[in-house]
Amino acid sequence: MGLRAWEYAIRESAVSIRRNGLMSLAAVSTIGLALLILATFLTLAANLQHMAGYLEAQVEIRAFLRADAAVKVRDETQQAISALPGVTKVTFVSREEALKRLRQQFGEQQGVLDAVEEMNPLPDGFEIKVDQPESVEKVAAAVEKLPGIEKVKYQQGLVQRLFRLTQAVRTLGIALAAALAAATLFIISNTIRLTVFARRREVAIMKLVGATDAFIRRPFFLEGLALGVVGAVVAALAIWLSYSWLVTGISLSLPFIPLVSRQPFLANLSLVLVVLGAIIGAGGTLFSLKRYLKV
Amino acid sequence: MVLMEHVSKVYSNKTVALLNVGLEIKKGEFVFVVGPSGAGKSTFIKLLIREDLPTQGRVVVNGQDLATLRPRQIPLLRRTIGVVFQDFRLLPNKTVYDNVAFAMEVVESPRRDIRKRVPAVLDLVGLRQKARAFPAELSGGEQQRVALARAIVNNPALVIADEPTGNLDHETSMGILNLLLEINRMGTTVIMATHARNLVNAAKKRVIALEKGRLVRDDEEASYEITRTAMTAGGRR
Numbered sequence: 001m002g003l004r005a006w007e008y009a010i011r012e013s014a015v016s017i018r019r020n021g022l023m024s025l026a027a028v029s030t031i032g033l034a035l036l037i038l039a040t041f042l043t044l045a046a047n048l049q050h051m052a053g054y055l056e057a058q059v060e061i062r063a064f065l066r067a068d069a070a071v072k073v074r075d076e077t078q079q080a081i082s083a084l085p086g087v088t089k090v091t092f093v094s095r096e097e098a099l100k101r102l103r104q105q106f107g108e109q110q111g112v113l114d115a116v117e118e119m120n121p122l123p124d125g126f127e128i129k130v131d132q133p134e135s136v137e138k139v140a141a142a143v144e145k146l147p148g149i150e151k152v153k154y155q156q157g158l159v160q161r162l163f164r165l166t167q168a169v170r171t172l173g174i175a176l177a178a179a180l181a182a183a184t185l186f187i188i189s190n191t192i193r194l195t196v197f198a199r200r201r202e203v204a205i206m207k208l209v210g211a212t213d214a215f216i217r218r219p220f221f222l223e224g225l226a227l228g229v230v231g232a233v234v235a236a237l238a239i240w241l242s243y244s245w246l247v248t249g250i251s252l253s254l255p256f257i258p259l260v261s262r263q264p265f266l267a268n269l270s271l272v273l274v275v276l277g278a279i280i281g282a283g284g285t286l287f288s289l290k291r292y293l294k295v
Numbered sequence: 296m297v298l299m300e301h302v303s304k305v306y307s308n309k310t311v312a313l314l315n316v317g318l319e320i321k322k323g324e325f326v327f328v329v330g331p332s333g334a335g336k337s338t339f340i341k342l343l344i345r346e347d348l349p350t351q352g353r354v355v356v357n358g359q360d361l362a363t364l365r366p367r368q369i370p371l372l373r374r375t376i377g378v379v380f381q382d383f384r385l386l387p388n389k390t391v392y393d394n395v396a397f398a399m400e401v402v403e404s405p406r407r408d409i410r411k412r413v414p415a416v417l418d419l420v421g422l423r424q425k426a427r428a429f430p431a432e433l434s435g436g437e438q439q440r441v442a443l444a445r446a447i448v449n450n451p452a453l454v455i456a457d458e459p460t461g462n463l464d465h466e467t468s469m470g471i472l473n474l475l476l477e478i479n480r481m482g483t484t485v486i487m488a489t490h491a492r493n494l495v496n497a498a499k500k501r502v503i504a505l506e507k508g509r510l511v512r513d514d515e516e517a518s519y520e521i522t523r524t525a526m527t528a529g530g531r532r
Contacts, residue, residue, distance in 0.1 A: 202397075
């Protein structure tokens with residue numbers, strides 16, 4: 001083994017990819033397309049989940065203090081809320097803290113908050129967690145009656161619907177990608193069959209002079225791997241460019257929609273795509289080699 | 296070198312290719328295998344290079360019983376055997392040099408050895424000057440010399456030639472035969488399946504004759520046909 005064998009295999013697979021140009025192109029584009037569709041759905045799902053997480057933070061009840069409430073009123077109010085039935089946790093959130101959280105939710109679009117930095121418009125408040133969703137309404141009503149409280153906010157149904165949507169989008173994306181992966185395997189298998197056919201003389205002679213099966217398979221394996229990885233890189237490039245473009249566009253025109261930050265999301269997604277591409281390419285080849293190359 | 300005991304080969308369509316063949320070929324021998332088309336010569340060779348297994352009997356090559364050979368050991372067996380065919384089987388898109396070097400490359404020989412060994416072998420077959428030519432630019436005889444060079448480049452103990460002169464005229468055929476005899480003189484065992492009566496008669500080597508799958512004759516220093524003298528003088532082994 002060693003470098004020599006791989007050198008031969010690399011040279012042969014490069015020649016073969018060029019020789020079967022059109023079929024190689026078809027294989028690369030199907031793999032690319034399958035992975036791009038998967039990536040699109042994953043991106044969509046990630047953003048929906050991000051949005052759901054953002055809204056989930058609001059499932060709990062938020063009670064805002066009157067702007068003129070003194071520290072004493074604040075402490076009394078906190079104790080009063082803690083004493084209510086169903087309440088499990090009460091956290092004080094200062095206006096500075098509230099602004100910081102808002103920044104996190106905005107991710108890359110946090111530039112829009114720079115304007116309000118100087119004169120923070122957010123009030124002090126409490127985050128109230130309850131033991132079960134059914135308690136939310138009762139607790140909220142009770143809190144609202146407390147003297148120090150200006151306003152109470154809570155949301156619930158929206159979040160659950162959003163979570164269900166995220167799940168559906170992710171399942172659909174994976175199903176579609178799986179169907180396309182099957183088509184991809186078919187195309188890879190055909191590409192490899194052509195390659196085997198084009199190189200049948202070489203293969204016969206290799207067997208005759210005593211090349212090992214591993215040696216004979218290696219160039220085909222590399223060819224499939226290369227097709228898969230190139231397809232994945234194409235898909236990664238496409239999703240990278242279009243998502244960047246989307247994030248820039250949305251943060252300009254619709255700054256209040258919370259999007260997943262580009263990094264590390266795109267880097268991770270690309271890594272997943274390349275690994276999947278390699279698996280599809282190499283796996284598809286090994287699968288078809290068994291059929292077309294009886295060594 | 297080669298031992299066959301009670302070897303029969305029946306194909307799945309009930310064709311009997313070989314029937315109860317027994318023979319021994321010693322190291323350093325030169326043996327012709329003769330017989331009409333369909334006599335079993337090709338099957339005989341396929342069994343030797345373990346392309347096929349006999350339905351009955353034992354084939355031993357280089358001390359190894361081929362029936363007990365595991366699949367991953369087959370390539371190692373074939374590295375000890377050089378094979379030449381009637382249709383040369385050269386790669387048209389590789390030069391003479393690369394065709395011969397290919398046999399060394401695929402068994403993963405060090406590059407230094409390839410650079411030394413290939414020119415030496417091309418010298419032996421008299422094609423040093425044509426090293427950069429492509430097979431299509433060569434005559435049939437020259438192409439067969441390239442194939443021979445490829446067969447011996449890995450120093451096999453046994454060379455098998457399956458109708459190596461089938462596509463060549465008499466003079467060219469004599470050249471190939473002489474080359475095989477030369478290879479044999481250097482210690483390599485040679486088995487040559489052929490129809491070419493004049494070659495067999497010129498070489499005066501051991502002749503094994505097959506007919507309808509049976510071994511019908513096995514004579515030392517024999518000629519192609521069973522002559523009266525051979526019948527009386529040449530004893531069966």
